[in-house]
Amino acid sequence: MRRRFPRAHAATVGGRWRADWPLLLLTGLVVALTVGLAAAVDPVTERAADRAIAAAVHDAGASGAVVATLPAWYDDPRGKTRDPSTAVQVRQDADYARQALPAGLDAVLRPGVAWVTTPTLQVRQVGPTKLLQLAFVDTAGEAPAVTYDEGGPPRAVPRRALGLVEVALSQTVADALELEAGDRRTVQDEQGRSAKLRVSGVFTPGDPDAEAWDVSARLLHPVQGTADGLPYTSAAALVSAGSLADLRLVLPADDLTRRVSFRPDPSRVRWLAARSLEREIVSLQASASLSRGDVAWDSLLGSTLERARADIASARGRADVLLIGLLAATLLVLVLAAQLLVLRRRDPLTMARQRGASLASIGLELLVEGLTVAVLGAVVGLGAVVLVTGSAGWAWAVPVAVVAALASPVLGASWADVWAGARRVPANRSARRTATRTRLLRRLAVETAVLLVAALSFSALLQRGVAGDGAAGGDVTAASAPTWWAVAGALVLLRVLPVPVRWALRATRRSPGGVGFFVAARIGEAGARALPVLVVVVAVAGITLGASLAESDRAGQTSAALSSVGGDARIDADPQADLAQLAEDAEDEPGVDAAAAARVEDGARLSSGGASQAVRLVVVDAGDYAALLAASNLADAPQLGRLDAADGDEVPALLVGGDSVLRDTASLRWEDTSVPIDVVGTAPDVDASAAPVLVVDTDSFAAAGAVALPDTLWVVGTGTDAALDRIASRVDGVDSVVRLSDELEARRTAPLPSALIDLAVASSVLLLVLGILGLLLSAAAQAPERARSLGRLRALGLPQGEVRRVLVGELAVPVAVAALAGWLLGVACSYAMLGSLTAGSPTDVEVSWWTIGVVPILVVAAVAVAVLEWRRIRRRPLSQLLRT
Amino acid sequence: MSDPAEPLAGPMVQVRGLTRTYGTDATAVPALRDVSFDVAPGEMVAVVGRSGSGKTTLLNLLGGLDRPDSGSVRIDGSEVTTLDEDGLSALRRDSVSYVFQTFGLIPALTAAENVGVPLRLRRTPVADREKRVELLLDLVGLRDHAGQRPGELSGGQQQRVAIARALAGSPRLLLADEPTGQLDTETGLAVMSLLRAVVESEGVTAVVATHDAVLMALADRVLAISDGRVGG
Incomplete structure (x- = not known):
C-alpha cells in the first residue's frame, strides 16, 4: 500500500x-x-x-595602568660620561615596551607615559625636613604642558657646571619648599650620595588632570606631616629631556627607576574581550622579570576587569x-x-x-x-x-x-x-480503574519532577549564585529557581484547592440561598484549571520577586552609598588641625545632627607576632564618632565606648576584618614610630573598606605619642548640604566634598543597576499584561461551557442578577486565590533567594509588600471579564445557550 | 406554590397561533407555523416528530426559553410571551420545570444537592428542602445514592436525578426534551415509566418531546409535529 x-x-x-x-x-x-x-x-x-x-x-x-619596569641602565661607574641621548633612549624604551604588548592589550591601551624617577632625596638644609623626588616624564616625546610663572624649563648644564642638575617646581611645591627660580640646593639619597640642584623655573600645569602627573602626585601636591615628632614636607621636581642626561650622570644607575605606564582607554575596553585581556595581563606578568634582565610588567587592570566582570x-x-x-x-x-x-x-x-x-x-x-x-x-x-x-x-x-x-x-x-x-472510556470497570490510576500516576510523576527540579535549582542558587562562571551568561539552573518555585507552588495549590472548595460547599450547603453554594459548585466543577492558575501564580510571583529585587538593589545602593560616604557628606582635605574646629562649627549649624573629624589612613601596618597586615587606620574622637553613627542610618557601634579606657601604654582599638592573630596585643607603625595597640572590640566598617579597619580614639592615640591630624570630616543631618556650603571654605586644602545624594545618584545611574531596574520594571509590566491576558484567554476558552452551565441554572429559575453574581464569583475567586498564592510565593522567594541574588549584603533584602496591589488589579480584571461575559450571555436567548 | 390538588378551570397550557422562524429573508427557516393546541391539567402529552421538526422549539417557547415571532402561550392562564426576564425566571422557578436530554446536572454536587437546586432558588427553608429531596430521591429509587456525584452514577440514574430535580419545586408544568435520548432502550423505557408514575403521583402536567415510538404509549396524548405544524 x-x-x-x-x-x-x-x-x-x-x-x-x-x-x-x-x-x-x-x-x-x-x-x-x-x-x-x-x-x-x-x-x-x-x-x-x-x-x-x-x-x-x-x-x-x-x-x-599596565606598567613596564625597565632594567636599570648599565653605566660603567669608572668611566661615566654624560649621555645626551638619554631622553631619546627613554622614548625608545617606551616603544620597545609597547611592541612587547599582546595585540589585545595593545588595542585598548593609550600611548605610554615613560618616566624616570629617583628615590625620595633629602634636601640638605637647616630647619624642617624637606624631601624631594626628581622625575622625568615623557608622553609620546612631549613633556607635560606647563606655563612658567618664573624662570624657564630645565636645560642641560654647560660642561663647566657638570654635577649640577636643573629642575622645575610647580607653584604649590615651590611654596611648600620655600624655593624660587634660581635657588640651589644639595640633595642626598639614603646612602649619602648627593647631587646639586638648581631651580630653573616655577610652573603652573596646563592640565592638572593630565595623565603625565600620575607619575608622582607630589609634583603638584606636596605632602606635609610629622615624623618622629618633627614636621616634614615631601614633594617632587620635574626634570626635562635636557637635564635628564645630567641627572643620569650625577646619580648612580640604581637610583634611577625607569618605567612606562600604559593607561587603558575605557571606551576601547569591551566586556566580551575582558576575559582575554585578563589572560594577556597574567601571561605578560609571568613572561618576564627584572631579575632576568627583562622588562617586568605590573598591572591591577586584570583584577579591575575581573571584579567588573563578576559584577556584570x-x-x-x-x-x-x-x-x-x-x-x-x-x-x-x-x-x-x-x-x-x-x-x-x-x-x-x-x-x-x-x-x-x-x-x-x-x-x-x-x-x-x-x-x-x-x-x-x-x-x-x-x-x-x-x-x-x-x-x-x-x-x-x-x-x-x-x-x-x-x-x-x-x-x-x-x-x-x-x-x-x-x-x-473503557467499558470494563477494572480497565477504567487502571486508566484512572495511570492518569493519577502521570500527574504525580510530573508534580514530583517539578518539585525535584525546584529543590535542585534552589540548591544550585544557594551554592553557586546566579553569576555562573562569569562567562557570557549566568547560571540558568540557579536563575530558574524562583520560577520553578512558582510552578511548584501552583501545582501544590491545584492539589489543595479542592479542599477549601469542598469546605465552602459544606459551609453553604445548609444555607437557604443559592449564590455562594453555586459559586462553590462551579469552582469545584471548572474553577481550578491548571493553566490559568499557573499563569496567574507565575506572573504574580514574578512581579513580586522582580519588584523586591529592584527594591533590594536600591536599598543596597543606599546603604553602600551611606557606608562609602560615612554620613550625609564627607570632606576630604589635607591633614590639618582646623578640621577638628570645623567639626565643632558644623555641629552648631542648623539642620546638622552630628559631625566628626578623623584621620583616615590607608595602608597603615599593624603587626602582631609574626603577622603583619595593612589596615585602614581611623583616628577619631570616640564620643563624636558614636554620636555620628547614632544620628545616621549607619550601624551603631556601642563598643566605641571602650576606646576611652586606656590600659597602660597600649592604645585601645577596635578592629574589623584581618588576621585573627591581630586581635591580641599588636603594634601599629605610624610615621616611623611604633604604637602599641590593644584590640578591645569590633570596629564599625568605614567607607566600605575592603581592608581591615582599625579605629582608635584621638586622645588615646596622642597620649601614646602619636599625632594624627584629621583629614576627613563626616557630617550628618538634613541641613548638611547647606551647612557645608557655608563652612567648607573656612579651611584650606579641601580635596573634595562628597555628598551622599551625589554618591547615591552615581550608583543609581551606573550602567548595570539602572539597566537591571529598567528590566525589572519592563518585565513586571509585561507579567501583569500576561497575567490579565492569561485570565482573558482562559475565560474565553471556558465561556461556552460556562454559558451552557449557567443556562441550565437559568432554566431552573436563577434570576439574571444572581447569574451575574455566580459568574463573578466563579471567575474572580480562583483568580484571587491564585494571585494571592502567587504573591505569597513571590514573598517567600524574595526572603529565601534575594540574599543570593542581590548585589548588596543579605541585610539589604527588601520585600515589595505593595505588590499585593496586583491581586486586586487581577480580581478587578476578572470581575470586568465576568460582567462583560454576563452581558453577552444575557443578550442571547436561553434556548441558544442550552443548545451550544 | 399552588396546591396540586386544587382543581383548575381551564387548560394548563394554551397555545394559539404560535410561529417561530429562524434566520431572515433568504435564510429564513420556519421552525413552527401557526401552532395551536391545549394541554389539560395533569395530562401527559408526547410531542413526537423527526429531528428538526420543531419539537425543541415548541418546548423552548412553552418554557419561555425563547420568544415566538407571533402567537401566544398561556401557562395556567398566564401569558408567557409578554413576560420580561424577571417574570420568565419566576415562571421557571415556580411553575415550569425542565428535564434535559443531557441531564444538566452540576458535577460538583451530590445527587441530593442537585435535586435541591430548585428549592434553593425558591429559598425553601433548609429542613423542608431536605425533607422534600429525600422524598423525591425515594420516589425515583435513588435514596441510597443521595451522596453520590453525577460522575459516579449511570446515565439512567443521572436522568432519574434530573427528573427528581424537575419535580422538586412542585411545578405545574414539566417539559422534557428527549429525556431518553442519551439512554439505551431499556433504561429509556424505565425512565419514561418513572416519569409517567411521578407525573401522576405529583399531579403535574407534562409535555415530553421524543421521537421514540415505544415511549408514546406511555403518554395520555400524542402531538405529532412535522415541518413546524402540529398534526393529530
Missing part, C-alpha cells in the same frame, strides 16, 4: 485564518512582544556591560531570573491561546477526524498556521530590536517561537482524537 503523506488543505487553513484572525493576531503580538524583549536583552546587557567595564576602568584611574555576571544572572519568569508566563499564555484556538474549532476538527482525516494532517494544517504566526511574530519582534539596537539575541527567542508554532497542532491533533471518540 502506498504510504500517504499528510497534506494541508489550503482552503481550510485560509478559512480558519479568516475566522480566528483576532486570536491569531493576539498570539502573534504576544510572540512579537516577548521575542522582542528577550532578543533585546543580549544587546542591551552587552551595552550596559560595556559601559560598566568602561566605568570600572575609568574609576580605576592610574591603578588600572551577577547582574546578568539577576536579569536571567526576571527573564525566565517572563518566559515561563509567556509560554503558558501561548499554550492558553492555542487551547482557545483549538476549542473554538472543536466541531470542524472532530468532524475531520471522524471523516477519516489523519492526526498528522490535522496537525499539519494547524502547524502551517502556528508556524506562520510564530515566524511573523518573531520576525516583527527581532526586526524591531535590530532596528533599535543594531543586533539581537536569539537564545531566549527560540523557545517562544517553538511553543507558539507547536502548541496548537499538538493540542489540536491530540484533542481531535479524543473528541472524535477514538479514545473511548
